[in-house]
Amino acid sequence: MAGNFLRFKRKYWWQSCYMWAGWFGGPLGFGLLTSCRIVQALKLYYLFVKRRLSPIKTYVLLPLILLPWIGAAACLHIRRPLNSRCHVRKAWVIPVIGLHLLYVAVMVGITQAVRHIEFRFHEFKDLLQGIVFSTIVIGIWIASYVMNEVHDDNDWLQLTSRFLLLVTASILVLVFYSVSISQPLLSQMSLKRSVPHDTDMMGRALGVPDSGLLLQMGPKMEIDANEPLDKLLQNKRFRRSFMAFADSCLAGESVHFYDEVHELSKIPVNESVSRVYMARHIIEKYVVSGAVMEVNISHRTRQEIMGSLDLAHPNLFNNAVNELMQLMKTNLAKDYWSSMFFVKLKEESSQPSDSYEFLERMVGWDYSPRLSSVHGGDDDPFHQEHPLNV
Numbered sequence: 001m002a003g004n005f006l007r008f009k010r011k012y013w014w015q016s017c018y019m020w021a022g023w024f025g026g027p028l029g030f031g032l033l034t035s036c037r038i039v040q041a042l043k044l045y046y047l048f049v050k051r052r053l054s055p056i057k058t059y060v061l062l063p064l065i066l067l068p069w070i071g072a073a074a075c076l077h078i079r080r081p082l083n084s085r086c087h088v089r090k091a092w093v094i095p096v097i098g099l100h101l102l103y104v105a106v107m108v109g110i111t112q113a114v115r116h117i118e119f120r121f122h123e124f125k126d127l128l129q130g131i132v133f134s135t136i137v138i139g140i141w142i143a144s145y146v147m148n149e150v151h152d153d154n155d156w157l158q159l160t161s162r163f164l165l166l167v168t169a170s171i172l173v174l175v176f177y178s179v180s181i182s183q184p185l186l187s188q189m190s191l192k193r194s195v196p197h198d199t200d201m202m203g204r205a206l207g208v209p210d211s212g213l214l215l216q217m218g219p220k221m222e223i224d225a226n227e228p229l230d231k232l233l234q235n236k237r238f239r240r241s242f243m244a245f246a247d248s249c250l251a252g253e254s255v256h257f258y259d260e261v262h263e264l265s266k267i268p269v270n271e272s273v274s275r276v277y278m279a280r281h282i283i284e285k286y287v288v289s290g291a292v293m294e295v296n297i298s299h300r301t302r303q304e305i306m307g308s309l310d311l312a313h314p315n316l317f318n319n320a321v322n323e324l325m326q327l328m329k330t331n332l333a334k335d336y337w338s339s340m341f342f343v344k345l346k347e348e349s350s351q352p353s354d355s356y357e358f359l360e361r362m363v364g365w366d367y368s369p370r371l372s373s374v375h376g377g378d379d380d381p382f383h384q385e386h387p388l389n390v
Contacts, residue, residue, distance in 0.1 A: 022073040030137070031066060034103040037134075038110065041107060047311070049114060052310070068099065068102075072095075104134045108131055207274075208263050242336060245339050254327055257321075258325075287305050287320070295324060
């Protein structure tokens with residue numbers, strides 16, 4: 001492939017044209033990365049068009065989509081259509097180009113199916129960039145192939161065109177897809193999850209009213225320990241105090257889950273896209289087995305949520321909330337009434353001023369916009385900034 005500009009005293013397996021043109025240029029290059037992009041598009045289609053999670057796991061779906069590329073590379077290895085200069089026979093040109101165009105066409109088709117969705121971030125733009133870039137890469141690949149065949153006697157042209165073939169088939173595609181997968185939903189399919197940043201909660205990112213605002217802590221109220229816990233948690237001041245206490249006991253997952261489901265309830269039912277964003281965020285963070293803040297709910301309830309046919313349904317998390325409410329009443333509520341967190345909340349409620357200076361005096365309380373005050377990592381990969389207006 002180097003046009004004899006690089007010479008080796010002995011032959012190695014990695015010098016084979018079939019290794020580079022067949023495997024690295026196909027299943028491990030353009031094929032792998034276009035397959036990942038198709039999987040991403042399918043995930044968006046299921047989430048926002050079907051309003052459900054994908055029925056096929058990513059680690060199963062990706063190899064299935066990649067199978068034609070693996071079959072084509074294996075066929076090249078068996079039939080050996082390349083000559084001594086690594087040129088493919090003309091009869092193989094159309095199938096090879098056709099396979100590339102087929103995957104781009106599939107990407108276009110799925111993107112067309114989600115074009116009417118009003119995404120809150122840049123998922124659709126990211127898909128369009130992938131289509132445009134893939135088409136340009138195929139165009140460069142075809143031009144390089146034609147130069148390779150027409151000017152067979154020009155060594156420098158041969159070397160340049162083969163370099164372009166290698167770059168466009170694998171290296172350039174790899175770089176593009178690595179830097180372009182930056183949005184929350186698409187980053188779930190990247191080979192390496194993006195590093196989370198210190199950002200606001202999902203509710204604020206979606207514009208949920210009063211979501212995560214420190215100053216709007218809800219009206220002051222007389223706290224009565226005889227009141228039902230679910231009624232007390234409706235008040236934001238009490239909920240934040242109870243959440244801080246639960247975090248201090250390393251058992252804050254249930255309260256955080258309740259808080260985010262409460263934020264979800266503020267989104268109108270007719271705003272299905274925003275509800276799907278929020279529901280998926282809650283599922284990924286609290287419901288999926290092994291999640292960052294996995295909550296202790298029954299297997300039946302977990303499967304009901306994961307297999308829901310409508311992620312925008314207003315009662316999606318009702319059973320989970322009921323189960324966790326019983327756990328909070330049993331494990332946290334009794335200890336909370338005798339804690340310093342409750343004492344401080346009562347002191348603050350008795351003050352006439354609406355100032356939030358008391359927040360700075362409360363030792364151990366964390367009222368940062370993060371979803372969790374349990375130290376150990378941020379929760380949301382969003383890059384949008386939402387400044388707090390005082």
